[in-house]
Amino acid sequence: MKTLLSMLLFIFIWLSLMPDAAAAGNTHLIPCHDSAAFLERMEKAPQTYYFDQPYQSYSENLLCGADGLPHLQLRLDRAVDVAIPFGIFFYFAGFVGWSGRSYLIGSKRRSKPAEAEIFIDIPLAIRSFTQGLLWPLLAFKEVTTGELTAKQIDLTVSPR
Incomplete structure (x- = not known):
């Protein structure tokens, strides 16, 4: 919950510091x-x-x-030219990462987890890929429930 609030605060501050559209006009080109x-x-x-x-x-x-x-003049009306390819890349990279993560988590539940990493378990891989298609929703759910991050007590700190 703290992470979500800090992200919202960051976005609010970032948006409040954006310059006016009038200030973004062409002054030297x-x-x-x-x-x-x-x-x-x-x-x-x-x-x-x-x-x-x-x-x-x-x-x-x-x-x-x-x-x-x-x-090239940076204009907000052309932001779609960058946002669409970025969105596609971000979704695809998240899909690949979430699918791999889901496969590794699922393979650890098998009787021989190392063998599942060497020889691909097709039903598990298909299930992981289908979960990967919904990765933004699953990631949001895991962030809000605390499953995605490790508990503070589980982290080891080296002695200094």
Whole structure:
């Protein structure tokens, strides 16, 4: 319960410190076709397809800084472009980890746990994979009930 409250407090503080949308506006980037430094770089570049095409695209679509280099502006309306791949990766990584954890916990309950780690027990593996599909819900349940973390009394401390 303390962990959940501390996470909520952290999220609340983090959200309260986010800047206003008005403060996140562009203050130093200009369109590349208006940047003298970018145009100078474009003229000094070799006249080949591999230089001409990117420079033309950059001048039409991107913003440049004082150095004449194109920059990508961080905007909240484009956050979905990062959030969706991150969400997919996070879910898949959690699925793999939770499935492996579930398999190892299940194999320890067998009469020969080391053998279950060497020779894959197919029914146990299928059960572990199906549990892995619901890993966010199972993880939340185990965090709230205290099953996921070890008790303080079970932790060993080395003498100093």
